[in-house]
Amino acid sequence: MAKVAEKKAAAVPLVDAVLKALEILDCFNTHETELSLNQLCEKTGLYKSRVHRLCGTLITSGYLVRTSRTNYRLGPKLMVLGKVYEKSNSLRSIAAPFMKKLTQDTGESTALFVVDGMKSICMAREMGSSRLVYSINEGDYMELTPTAAGRVLLAYADTNFVQRVLSKNKQTRFTENTKVDTEEILAELERIRREGYGINNQEREEGIAAIAAPVFDFENNVPAALAVVGPAHRFKEKHIQDLLDKLLIAAREMSRLMGES
Structure with missing residues (x-):
């Protein structure tokens, strides 16, 4: 998945909060399956307070899970979407x-x-x-x-x-x-x-x-x-x-x- 923030041309106005949330998801890969709040801040360049709020939203939606007070992993909702993508x-x-x-x-x-x-x-x-x-x-x-x-x-x-x-x-x-x-x-x-x-x-x-x-x-x-x-x-x-x-x-x-x- 390319960095969403690097996509410049769009047919419709971009929603910044959505782009930033997707940037957080894009930080995870097969070598880094669990990331701390500080690591997410470093990778996205966002303030800790904003990353914390975005992660909270993603957790509520099932796209992230919290593994400790400050650590996160991808959530089960992504597996569902991945299976849909596989079939289509x-x-x-x-x-x-x-x-x-x-x-x-x-x-x-x-x-x-x-x-x-x-x-x-x-x-x-x-x-x-x-x-x-x-x-x-x-x-x-x-x-x-x-x-x-x-x-x-x-x-x-x-x-x-x-x-x-x-x-x-x-x-x-x-x-x-x-x-x-x-x-x-x-x-x-x-x-x-x-x-x-x-x-x-x-x-x-x-x-x-x-x-x-x-x-x-x-x-x-x-x-x-x-x-x-x-x-x-x-x-x-x-x-x-x-x-x-x-x-x-x-x-x-x-x-x-x-x-x-």
Whole structure:
């Protein structure tokens, strides 16, 4: 979920109190499931008295729960809304059987990513058989440039958006393999458009490799990238080709169901 406060253009006047309440909800993630009043103030930049009032309102509505005098967690109402979203999200429902089969056929984990703000977010994940822990979870954000799925999403994105990502975000060198040079990243995006897939060899995390393919919709846009992820030592040339063949079949079938023309 992108920071609501960063959304500038709106067809109707914005309600400040609603935006600030949503900013509070947006502070929570899979790594920070419980936050104190002080932490929420730091993350939102709001005064303690205002955060306290907003949290009280969110608690009354079921969107937050208080775990101690000053600590909060997300409330059960969000789980209900999440289930409604799951059932109504066609992309996720279309992807589910293909991801399950792809994981069964390859033995590797599969994940579905979409762009959200200036990053990608994991919409769905299917765990493979590897004992090596793959640390991305559903709902987690990842940078666009050092990942196979992120670069696939960038490769088919609007040019202005790509320039904003490359200029606004300082490219972090996560490992010695991470591409941080702008020209090198742009060349990789061009290769992805030409060859139809992205690859990441331990650029985001040591020991982890991935390949990703675009999923097209009825307007030939790319709303999602489907990725196969696993231990780098298994992503050798012969195995990669086998993985890629299976991945591209799944991505093409998903695109067909999404209405690709």
